[in-house]
Amino acid sequence: MVMNRASALETPWPPWHCPRHQLPLQPASESLACAQGESFSFHLGIPRFVSPGHYATAFGAQWKRYRRTQLDSYTGHPLSRDRARRAIGEELWSRLAGLDLLECGCGAGRFTEVLLQQGARVTSVDLSEAVEANQENLPQSRTHRIAQADILQLPFLPESFDLVFCLGVIQHTPSPETTLASLYSQVRPGGALVVDHYAHSLSWYTKSAFLLRYYYRRLPPAKGLPAIERLVDRWLPLHEKVRRFRPAQIVLSRVSPVLCYYHALPQLSDDLQREWALLDTHDSLTCWYCHARSRRAVRAALQRLGAEAIWCEYGENGVVARARRPLLSAHTAGQSSGL
Ligand SMILES: [Zn+2]
Numbered sequence: 001m002v003m004n005r006a007s008a009l010e011t012p013w014p015p016w017h018c019p020r021h022q023l024p025l026q027p028a029s030e031s032l033a034c035a036q037g038e039s040f041s042f043h044l045g046i047p048r049f050v051s052p053g054h055y056a057t058a059f060g061a062q063w064k065r066y067r068r069t070q071l072d073s074y075t076g077h078p079l080s081r082d083r084a085r086r087a088i089g090e091e092l093w094s095r096l097a098g099l100d101l102l103e104c105g106c107g108a109g110r111f112t113e114v115l116l117q118q119g120a121r122v123t124s125v126d127l128s129e130a131v132e133a134n135q136e137n138l139p140q141s142r143t144h145r146i147a148q149a150d151i152l153q154l155p156f157l158p159e160s161f162d163l164v165f166c167l168g169v170i171q172h173t174p175s176p177e178t179t180l181a182s183l184y185s186q187v188r189p190g191g192a193l194v195v196d197h198y199a200h201s202l203s204w205y206t207k208s209a210f211l212l213r214y215y216y217r218r219l220p221p222a223k224g225l226p227a228i229e230r231l232v233d234r235w236l237p238l239h240e241k242v243r244r245f246r247p248a249q250i251v252l253s254r255v256s257p258v259l260c261y262y263h264a265l266p267q268l269s270d271d272l273q274r275e276w277a278l279l280d281t282h283d284s285l286t287c288w289y290c291h292a293r294s295r296r297a298v299r300a301a302l303q304r305l306g307a308e309a310i311w312c313e314y315g316e317n318g319v320v321a322r323a324r325r326p327l328l329s330a331h332t333a334g335q336s337s338g339l
Contacts, residue, residue, distance in 0.1 A: 013123065013145060014100055014160035019049055019153035040155070045140065046131050049149040055174070058286040060128030061221030063108040066279040067133040069272075070110040077267055080110040081117075087167060087194050087320050089311070096120040099162040099337075102186055104151050105169030108133040115165065116144055123161070125149040152182050159325070162191045162337040168317065171198040171291045177301050184305045190327040191337035193307065199318035200292040209284050212257050216285040228282040232258050236277050240270075259284055264316075295319045 016025040018034035025032035031041045068074040085093050097119030106124035115122050124146045131148045164186045173179040235258040242248035243262035259280040298319045299312040307323035
């Protein structure tokens with residue numbers, strides 16, 4: 001059955017389901033209740049499907065501290081828009097309006113913003129308290145809702161979304177292949193999955209970040225954020241000095257634990273250069289998991305899941321991939337996507 005997208009905004013959201021029992025959740029006072037007795041509370045208007053103490057605590061602190069840093073509306077440059085658009089592909093990008101889109105690992109909302117601008121109906125989830133930063137930046141509305149949830153235990157029935165979108169996330173989960181499978185399970189027949197993943201590179205293994213991570217990721221956020229600020233304030237001026245001298249940049253990037261954008265994004269102002277350096281250095285030094293995969297490995301994982309029309313290339317942030325769930329899958333019972 002192909003949905004009429006013109007009426008998509010009038011159709012209900014893919015309904016919440018208990019991540020454990022797959023039963024529909026009924027609204028109770030300030031919570032969602034499962035018939036098996038489980039209950040998931042709302043906090044700040046956001047349903048919470050995770051318990052505290054998950055591995056993404058540092059990300060939550062990071063996105064609250066740097067809530068607006070990567071938003072196009074803040075930088076004045078279409079950096080997030082261009083990256084999302086390249087990953088989604090022109091054809092699908094032009095038809096996002098009214099589609100049910102699941103954004104996994106939404107962070108503070110750099111991509112939420114541009115997906116909403118394209119008219120998609122976006123369900124944004126994140127494992128961490130970053131959902132609160134996302135809500136402050138992009139309040140919930142009839143085209144945007146937010147949940148704190150684990151990608152491996154999503155609060156929806158399988159095959160609920162036209163497009164599942166997940167950039168900058170999978171490498172930070174315990175098992176990229178398991179995460180891919182869970183994301184793919186949410187795609188409706190005929191719908192699409194769009195992801196990216198860090199790739200192996202020489203700098204990946206030679207950068208000092210590789211070792212420093214063992215120290216920094218153990219710090220509680222209250223210590224981790226200031227520690228990273230001190231690191232950036234020590235190293236970034238050196239990066240700035242050699243910003244126009246590529247050979248020195250390359251040498252410096254081998255010894256400096258600080259990630260900077262003087263080369264990749266010269267259009268950013270000095271203030272934004274510092275903010276992006278703080279944010280991405282914190283990201284790279286405090287993440288608990290940080291995997292790399294080749295293009296071939298990502299493609300093979302998507303093939304094993306039964307995806308078709310697989311497109312998989314190296315891009316600015318590693319491997320970028322998109323794929324479709326076949327319209328006639330053997331176990332299809334639910335709704336198909338109108339893509
Ligand atoms: Zn339940």
